[in-house]
Amino acid sequence: MTTSFRRTPGWLDWYAEPSRPRYRLPEGAVDAHCHVFGPGAAFPFAPERRYTPCDASRDQLFALRDHLGFARTVVVQATCHGADNSAMVDALRASGGLARGVATVRPDVSDAELRELHEAGVRGVRFNFVKRLVDAAPRQDLRDVALRIAPYGWHVVVYFEAADLPDLRDFLLSVPVPLVVDHMGRPDVTKDPDGPEFGAFLDLMRARPDIWCKVTCPERLSVSGPPALDGERSAYRDVVPFARRVVEEFPDRVLWGTDWPHPNLVSHMPDDGLLVDFVPHIAPTPELRRKLLVDNPTRLYWPDAG
Numbered sequence: 001m002t003t004s005f006r007r008t009p010g011w012l013d014w015y016a017e018p019s020r021p022r023y024r025l026p027e028g029a030v031d032a033h034c035h036v037f038g039p040g041a042a043f044p045f046a047p048e049r050r051y052t053p054c055d056a057s058r059d060q061l062f063a064l065r066d067h068l069g070f071a072r073t074v075v076v077q078a079t080c081h082g083a084d085n086s087a088m089v090d091a092l093r094a095s096g097g098l099a100r101g102v103a104t105v106r107p108d109v110s111d112a113e114l115r116e117l118h119e120a121g122v123r124g125v126r127f128n129f130v131k132r133l134v135d136a137a138p139r140q141d142l143r144d145v146a147l148r149i150a151p152y153g154w155h156v157v158v159y160f161e162a163a164d165l166p167d168l169r170d171f172l173l174s175v176p177v178p179l180v181v182d183h184m185g186r187p188d189v190t191k192d193p194d195g196p197e198f199g200a201f202l203d204l205m206r207a208r209p210d211i212w213c214k215v216t217c218p219e220r221l222s223v224s225g226p227p228a229l230d231g232e233r234s235a236y237r238d239v240v241p242f243a244r245r246v247v248e249e250f251p252d253r254v255l256w257g258t259d260w261p262h263p264n265l266v267s268h269m270p271d272d273g274l275l276v277d278f279v280p281h282i283a284p285t286p287e288l289r290r291k292l293l294v295d296n297p298t299r300l301y302w303p304d305a306g
């Protein structure tokens with residue numbers, strides 16, 4: 001019996017025919033933030049999910065990787081799969097070592113499960129504080145998880161909104177493993193990049209040398225646009241000052257990714273080829289782009305590759 005899942009009303013499927021980027025990605029470039037969704041018939045979506053996506057399979061993810069010119073992939077567990085990491089692990093196992101993963105685990109996860117996840121290529125866990133996506137786990141549970149994964153050398157990927165940073169800051173700084181912040185902590189880009197809100201995020205980055213930042217998801221944050229559609233090679237201009245600030249101040253601990261298949265977008269679905277052309281606007285030199293796309297993600301996820 002195959003379970004059929006009905007997409008959340010208004011769901012936007014990923015962009016079917018992405019352009020080729022004009023910007024030619026460097027050798028060894030890593031898409032450091034993307035997901036797989038099911039397919040639902042093989043990997044049912046979690047009952048506690050807050051949305052029901054379209055299918056977005058590992059093979060479709062790898063085809064996009066090759067189309068855009070990435071060499072490697074970091075597959076991040078999507079909240080629609082809860083703590084059932086099987087779709088993500090399946091993608092890692094099918095990748096021939098070209099994909100690493102970030103899992104969602106509960107505090108009672110067994111050591112056998114952690115070892116199996118590590119063997120498959122998982123190198124981190126995700127703590128999600130975005131209220132529309134999950135009921136955030138109690139802080140003590142998250143601390144327990146961090147202690148469980150520390151022996152594996154894993155890090156913690158955190159997803160939060162800028163308004164919640166003041167309340168989260170002390171907890172984040174207490175996590176005893178490296179942190180990787182998704183989507184710059186979702187700044188309000190109508191505010192001043194030199195203002196107190198983004199300043200609080202930059203201060204978090206300055207507080208510890210092992211806090212990394214994904215300068216990702218301009219399509220989620222932009223108010224001004226223009227969208228990465230119809231050949232637009234200079235998209236989401238209001239996000240550029242924020243991302244560029246992070247890249248220039250922390251060049252050795254920034255990462256970039258497509259966020260394909262782009263869950264929960266409502267205004268439009270970006271052409272992933274044009275999204276790649278956003279990168280030169282935020283990393284304006286070849287050296288910064290090599291750090292952002294190759295050196296940093298390789299050091300974090302493939303430390304033995306060198």
Ligand SMILES: O=C(O)c1cc(C(=O)O)oc(=O)c1
Pocket residue numbers: 077078079080133182220259263264
């Ligand atoms: O903003 C979002 O809706 C979103 C959701 C997820 C997820 O459901 O895992 O991941 C993301 O990176 C962003």
